[in-house]
Amino acid sequence: MTSPLGKDLLGLEKLTAEQIGLILDTAEPLKEISERTIKKVPTLRGATIVNLFFEASTRTRISFEFAEKRMSADTVNVASAGSSISKGETLVDTARNLEAMKIDMVVIRHNSSGAAQFLAERIESNVINAGDGTHEHPTQGLLDLLTLRQRWGSLKGRKVCICGDVLHSRVARSNIWGLQKLGAEVAVCGPRSLLPSAIGEMGVTVFDRIEQAIEWADALNVLRLQLERMEGGYIPSLREYNRVFGVTRERLDRAPKEILIMHPGPMNRGVEIDSDVADGPHSVILDQVTNGVAVRMAVLYLLAGNSPRLAEAAKGGV
Numbered sequence: 195m196t197s198p199l200g201k202d203l204l205g206l207e208k209l210t211a212e213q214i215g216l217i218l219d220t221a222e223p224l225k226e227i228s229e230r231t232i233k234k235v236p237t238l239r240g241a242t243i244v245n246l247f248f249e250a251s252t253r254t255r256i257s258f259e260f261a262e263k264r265m266s267a268d269t270v271n272v273a274s275a276g277s278s279i280s281k282g283e284t285l286v287d288t289a290r291n292l293e294a295m296k297i298d299m300v301v302i303r304h305n306s307s308g309a310a311q312f313l314a315e316r317i318e319s320n321v322i323n324a325g326d327g328t329h330e331h332p333t334q335g336l337l338d339l340l341t342l343r344q345r346w347g348s349l350k351g352r353k354v355c356i357c358g359d360v361l362h363s364r365v366a367r368s369n370i371w372g373l374q375k376l377g378a379e380v381a382v383c384g385p386r387s388l389l390p391s392a393i394g395e396m397g398v399t400v401f402d403r404i405e406q407a408i409e410w411a412d413a414l415n416v417l418r419l420q421l422e423r424m425e426g427g428y429i430p431s432l433r434e435y436n437r438v439f440g441v442t443r444e445r446l447d448r449a450p451k452e453i454l455i456m457h458p459g460p461m462n463r464g465v466e467i468d469s470d471v472a473d474g475p476h477s478v479i480l481d482q483v484t485n486g487v488a489v490r491m492a493v494l495y496l497l498a499g500n501s502p503r504l505a506e507a508a509k510g511g512v
Contacts, residue, residue: 197499202314202321205330206371214375218340221485221492227264228487238267238498243299244292245271247324248285251303253459253483254324254334258301261490270297285309289317299497302326307364320497325364334458335368337489339376341482342413345454350377355407356398357383357441358417358466361390361428365458369415370396383407384439387428388419404439408446413454416441416467432465441467443474454478 199213206214227235243262247255255271262269272292289300299320302310307327314321325331342349354373360366360382373380374397381399382389383406393400401407407414419435429435436442446453455467455477463469472479 197497199496203332203493204310204323206332206335206368211375217492221488224491225488233264236266238265241267241298243267243269244297246300246302247273248304257486258490260487286316289313293317293319328362329364330368331364332368333490334365335372337486339372340485341478353379353412355381355383355411356415359388359419361388362420363417408449415456436465441471443470
């Protein structure tokens, strides 16, 4: 059977609204598997999946590994440190050597934008982008969409503002494409030094003050300041950033309506978001984590060529 998503999942920009909806619809029944006493179905038994991570990761790597194991796939984790990659082996050589071992899928995270597509064009195995440079992080975008859809039912006409370090964020780009395709209005908010110069061409509203964003939005997706990607000069200091752009309880208390609070993690508490907001009643951050496993199970399931109508059967372990 042919996958309705095509061979690979490289980003949300090229997906249709119907394909995104299919992934979310497939993820919904798969969530129940994680609530069972025995958290496993035989759906991908016999499949071999390699997690190829060239960048440090905790949440995404573990979430993919949980998803793979809950669907009974055999998994192999390869990190750049301690592998032949650290000896100078190229990305393509690594992948081709792995493929020669008859693997079925590769989940790749890489610090270069376009690395996932580069790999996908050169190997026959399915490729899933787990984050490439500042390009996209499609499964994070999908789990964010699922979290919002569960709260609202539909995203059409809803207002979502992405706040913080949009310049360095692959999560922001996946969210922008996905939200717009499902009918939401999207805005960004942050210092101009942390917004892409061509942000206006992406069809988003730009706010220079966090108070404006809070007044406008139904949900805030608060991004981490990616200090490891900054060489300096982007912001005066962390304290100043929090003073001007931090999402605080005091600011939310002045909002005209209740706002959902999201964060892709890891959080810099006391910088882009305060703890009483992250842990507060309107936070859906832990829901995002839970939905991450279900969304990644759905992507694996669909890329394996399974019919979406079998999602219920897969849930039952058939």
